[in-house]
């Protein structure tokens with residue numbers, strides 16, 4: 001357990017927002033957590049868990065003790081008749097894991113390539129991209145309750161996954177550290193190519209049935225073309241969730257805006273493209289002080305240099321108000337605001 005005080009969090013969040021942690025502990029093993037909880041000074045302090053910082057907006061200095069999760073390890077567990085099972089430490093990089101599973105003949109995560117951040121945060125947000133979400137590749141996770149120090153294991157049902165949602169944003173918010181995740185990768189492998197962009201790539205490549213590496217390469221190329229690289233432009237990916245509306249509401253919207261973009265959900269409702277709503281309100285490429293709306297994708301807010309979290313939220317509110325005013329639809333912020 002390594003402890004630092006007065007830690008600059010700017011390099012620890014992909015938006016590059018300034019904040020200082022009074023104290024930060026590197027959690028590099030399960031055993032470090034009970035040791036921390038027993039610590040006379042730091043044990044009783046309120047705690048907040050940080051992974052790769054790619055889904056957080058710091059609006060000030062966190063009052064809590066920051067636990068930086070750095071638990072490593074990747075294991076291929078015995079193959080089952082219908083799935084490969086992989087166990088991964090929460091501090092591993094998600095994208096490195098995707099690459100490693102493909103290299104080791106365990107495909108299934110390729111649509112989720114290039115999502116920044118750690119494995120431990122993936123269930124919190126139930127990450128998703130290009131037609132696949134974590135819950136469809138999830139087996140179970142291990143964690144430690146920060147109030148009792150007790151280890152626990154949760155299955156997919158117990159995680160209550162929803163669209164960019166899970167129990168870790170509700171009753172377990174701030175209460176636990178996820179230490180290890182087990183993924184269940186269905187076999188035989190079948191490519192998921194429902195997304196029009198992927199279908200186009202497949203047509204262009206002329207390959208009848210692509211292999212996992214090809215899908216991985218297509219997803220990486222598509223993402224690189226659409227999203228800013230946090231290493232050069234500070235951002236947190238999609239800033240708003242895609243709002244889900246009833247089919248009637250979508251029909252009304254289409255009558256007024258025939259170009260409205262929506263995806264029908266299994267329950268009959270329609271997921272609207274928040275990027276389209278924002279772009280239609282004229283925000284794409286606009287800036288407000290040191291924060292801007294990315295010119296190639298209106299769903300992404302970017303740090304133009306030296307922005308603060310308060311400035312980011314001011315732009316987010318202005319966007320929310322104009323979308324509400326024009327469409328009557330409330331946009332919900334996706335990253336965790338600290």
Ligand SMILES: Cc1cc2nc3c(=O)[nH]c(=O)nc-3n(C[C@H](O)[C@H](O)[C@H](O)COP(=O)(O)OP(=O)(O)OC[C@H]3O[C@@H](n4cnc5c(N)ncnc54)[C@H](O)[C@@H]3O)c2cc1C
Nearest residue numbers: 049051052053054055117118120121127128129178236237
């Ligand atoms: C360029 C870019 C593209 C992105 N694209 C996508 C995308 O396609 N799909 C998608 O779903 N997301 C996307 N994201 C968002 C982000 O990458 C994911 O949400 C990712 O899972 C966050 O991981 P992290 O380790 O950075 O989490 P952090 O930002 O550090 O933390 C996020 C939340 O999880 C909690 N947390 C983190 N680790 C743990 C743990 N071990 N135990 C308990 N709680 C924990 C934190 O307290 C916080 O509330 C993108 C972000 C960027 C910058």
